[in-house]
Amino acid sequence: MKYCVSEIQYDENLKNNAAVKARDDVTRILSHMGMKRITLSDMKRDTPNHLRKLAEHVKIAARWKRAFGKLQEGDILYIQFPPVLHTVFYAQCVKSLQKRGVKVVLLIHDLEILRWKKKKNATLAEKLRFDIEEKTVLLAADGIIAHNEKMKVLLTELGIDSKKIVCLGIFDYLIPDFRKRNAKSRRRRKTGPVLIAGNLARHKAGYVYDLPSDVSFELFGTNFDGTVTGNITYRGSQPPEELPFLLEGSFGLVWDGDSTATCSGVYGEYLSFNNPHKTSLFLASEIPVIIWEKAALADFVRENHCGITVSSLEEIRKAVDSMTDEEYDGLCRGAEHIGRLLRCGTMTRAAADAILTRW
Template structure:
């Protein structure tokens, strides 16, 4: 048997705390035959009480397991990461295979916890297999002596309701046709203006670099997400609203989707900026499923993916962007736009996780 251990907030106030990335992964895993084993987490202000409840559920799972079974969990977990290695080792006493689907390395992000990389490596070393973001993350963990089988995911999937996906597919086809036929009649200045409309989606309150976008002249940034705060000299930015994750791809209206983090526009600085060297940002999947080419740091792991598949542009600084987009050729943009279509189909169908699991 194959099980996926799912943890979720059981109290009503936290019902919306779930992530689309983890929810999509759970759905795909169910399609692959992984049965849900749900563990509710209650008031997270009482970790010891949560631990006792978790132990009760863990004992139920332990009783279910037989030699040869598989248990997959998505890391980090809610509230119990400190004890994770002990739980994994306990379940392995049943001679079952333990698999970790890694969403984030919080020791590199340095956002929620003060964990060190060594502490996270110790937890991850308890698994038989880990699905990591990409080849760079695998190399980082290998270089730090993590001796576990690792498989790169390459990109997070972004599942869409059938009706929304069909509408997006039709939009993709019509936009490519328009780019190839009608836009050739536009002059260079009009085309450049069109390409300078750049979307950025995410938690805007945590995206410190947005406060310095006035240093990037001539670009129209369209922002999506919570935490927007109108700033002085913010004429280059427009807030387009906050939408449900399944609605957002159809709402994006821009020529490119921006991947950037940190507190500066001339480089990706700070822990979150440096983290882009190793992670697959979920917003990359959002933009691609919407059929929008990407703009990302040259130093980022997703930049490697962009180059490999011809999905957009990589830059060293946001300040470079106006000059690059001014000289962008129509044929090059059409090629980038067309390259997003097969990737969008793969993302919307869960193909990347299915390949990593079944490989």
């Protein structure tokens, strides 16, 4: 029997969070493949001192072991990683399953051990926690679904066997009734605004507060505290299920970090091996993308003719102006093709099946 873990998060602050959408979509896709759900709900954490923190980790590990209690030899368990209910004892939970003959597959969403790898001021305690909570679990798993080939290389550098890793390619993005609600879809034009979506906090997306003045931008997301100028429009924060029906522009921008000159800083450099969910949002909405040329998904965009790559945001104006209407229409067709695949869960299905050939 195949099982998949579904973790329910009740935090109201997460209702417009794309990370929740990504996990929910994976759960729906795996369930539609016939997997049975193992459901756990999030819990409040008390963190006043180290003893209580340790007690919480023990308590969470016990919850996981109870949830996995019915699994038996020959079963396969798909876990979205890292778990929301994280614990330093998670590797022990995985190993106890394997002793009973259960195969464990991790589908990666984010990896702090990679995100903060280049952080110069990471503390010894942080590095130790990432090793315990992430690396030990990755090493123990029977199979891993990584974002892309570049992430796969980094995982092998951590000592993980490449034979047990398959690549997702790009995240799916389910949009129920997309065709029905877009029955009168308009023809896109390259002269429309460039769309930006996601967490607009300065520490993550500092570039948003220094955008080029020769391009029109429309912003969607949380934590925006900048000034709206003539070429910038802020549309507020919207639920990820509704956002595709509100996006009207020429391109979706896939960028992060503190600079418009390049994707820099911890969050910007993360794009070099991460699959940002906003890429899937735009393509599933049939909007071509503009992406950093060194991003892990840049090759995917080029190969599927669903957008363009730039090294700096200052290049956008020239790149769009030099593009013919026929060339832009071709990018739109590429986005439409990829969008159809992402809206029906093609990538997750393929990776979930492919990993079964690795043992």
